Amino acid sequence: MPGERDIYAVLDSADSEQPVSAPADRNAAWRLKVAHTFHCSTALGGCGTELTFAIGDVNIPHFRHRSGVTCALGVSGSVADRYTHLAIQNALRDWINAMPGFTCGLEVSVKEGRTDVLATGPNFEAALEVQRSQLSGTARSERTSRYLTRAATVDWLFESTGIDAFKTELAVRGWSLRIWWGWVKQECRIGVSYHAGEDTEPELKAAGGPLEQWRLTAGGLDSEHLRKAKYAVAGRQEALRHRREDEAAAAAEEASDKRRRDAAARRGALDADLALYRQYEEQLRTFSADVDSRWPAKWPALSGSPKQVLWAAGLRVKILGFLHEELANDWLDAERGYPIAQWLAEQESAKYWIEHLRDVRDTFDLLHEYGHR
Numbered sequence: 239m240p241g242e243r244d245i246y247a248v249l250d251s252a253d254s255e256q257p258v259s260a261p262a263d264r265n266a267a268w269r270l271k272v273a274h275t276f277h278c279s280t281a282l283g284g285c286g287t288e289l290t291f292a293i294g295d296v297n298i299p300h301f302r303h304r305s306g307v308t309c310a311l312g313v314s315g316s317v318a319d320r321y322t323h324l325a326i327q328n329a330l331r332d333w334i335n336a337m338p339g340f341t342c343g344l345e346v347s348v349k350e351g352r353t354d355v356l357a358t359g360p361n362f363e364a365a366l367e368v369q370r371s372q373l374s375g376t377a378r379s380e381r382t383s384r385y386l387t388r389a390a391t392v393d394w395l396f397e398s399t400g401i402d403a404f405k406t407e408l409a410v411r412g413w414s415l416r417i418w419w420g421w422v423k424q425e426c427r428i429g430v431s432y433h434a435g436e437d438t439e440p441e442l443k444a445a446g447g448p449l450e451q452w453r454l455t456a457g458g459l460d461s462e463h464l465r466k467a468k469y470a471v472a473g474r475q476e477a478l479r480h481r482r483e484d485e486a487a488a489a490a491e492e493a494s495d496k497r498r499r500d501a502a503a504r505r506g507a508l509d510a511d512l513a514l515y516r517q518y519e520e521q522l523r524t525f526s527a528d529v530d531s532r533w534p535a536k537w538p539a540l541s542g543s544p545k546q547v548l549w550a551a552g553l554r555v556k557i558l559g560f561l562h563e564e565l566a567n568d569w570l571d572a573e574r575g576y577p578i579a580q581w582l583a584e585q586e587s588a589k590y591w592i593e594h595l596r597d598v599r600d601t602f603d604l605l606h607e608y609g610h611r
């Protein structure tokens with residue numbers, strides 16, 4: 239059975255730039271065979287010997303090295319890749335040379351490298367890179383910078399969607415170019431893969447056509463296909479931008495509502511605290527009515543944090559409540575009771591009330607605490 243290498247050759251001479259793939263159709267193969275000689279390409283690293291074009295009844299048409307010939311081509315790398323790359327370069331060159339005012343160079347040296355295809359137009363140069371092997375997005379950027387020292391534009395034409403640089407372009411820019419070569423029709427096509435739709439997850443679309451549907455401009459490759467793709471990408475980016483703005487506005491509105499709700503809740507809590515404090519003060523004033531003048535006429539405003547003051551004011555009104563009741567009913571000896579009331583009237587610190595008097599539940603506790611002061 240013929241291996242991969244055996245269906246490719248160049249026409250008529252070893253240094254020919256015309257690659258050919260053996261047609262599977264026997265009639266087509268015979269038409270090719272009578273018109274040409276077939277060689278292993280020296281430009282692609284082959285031995286250059288003339289190949290036999292075998293068109294038998296059993297095997298599909300294929301090329302064969304003559305017996306005894308040793309050939310390095312195919313030992314490393316893919317023979318199909320090399321012949322296909324050559325066919326694509328030729329197709330691009332023929333296409334560019336046919337454009338009025340344009341000439342094409344292949345493998346043209348630029349700063350620290352070579353471009354695959356350099357098109358020289360009336361007043362600009364454009365580089366086209368045909369990429370079949372794996373290439374990182376970083377390497378693509380570095381090479382693009384180098385080619386841009388000479389060319390006005392660099393377009394990468396990927397032969398496979400599995401190449402990282404293709405994926406990077408698609409992710410970053412929203413579109414990336416593809417290239418195909420069809421041996422049977424001898425046709426080269428350029429296409430564009432692009433991200434469309436308005437969902438977070440993009441919809442991958444593709445459009446393209448033969449080289450005749452594309453042209454070179456000062457801005458690089460151009461076609462109806464590419465313009466349609468760029469329009470879709472711009473629409474998608476605009477939609478995503480609007481969505482991000484809407485989301486940010488909704489989040490800001492929500493945050494503002496929450497601040498308003500929190501502020502209202504704080505004001506509500508403060509109002510409730512204030513009402514309670516006023517209630518304590520009111521109760522405090524009622525105590526002086528039915529005891530004698532030794533009961534302190536004035537109760538100081540308590541000092542401390544709002545929370546401490548409210549707590550201490552509650553303790554004070556509770557303690558003075560039962561002290562007042564004992565004195566008013568003469569259950570407690572006035573000589574013992576009024577000095578305690580005087581002492582309590584000197585305590586302005588909310589912290590003092592909380593620390594020393596929070597556990598006082600009755601007159602007994604109070605006398606005990608007073609004795610230890």
Ligand SMILES: [Zn+2]
Pocket residue numbers: 278279284285286287303308309310311
């Ligand atoms: Zn060879």
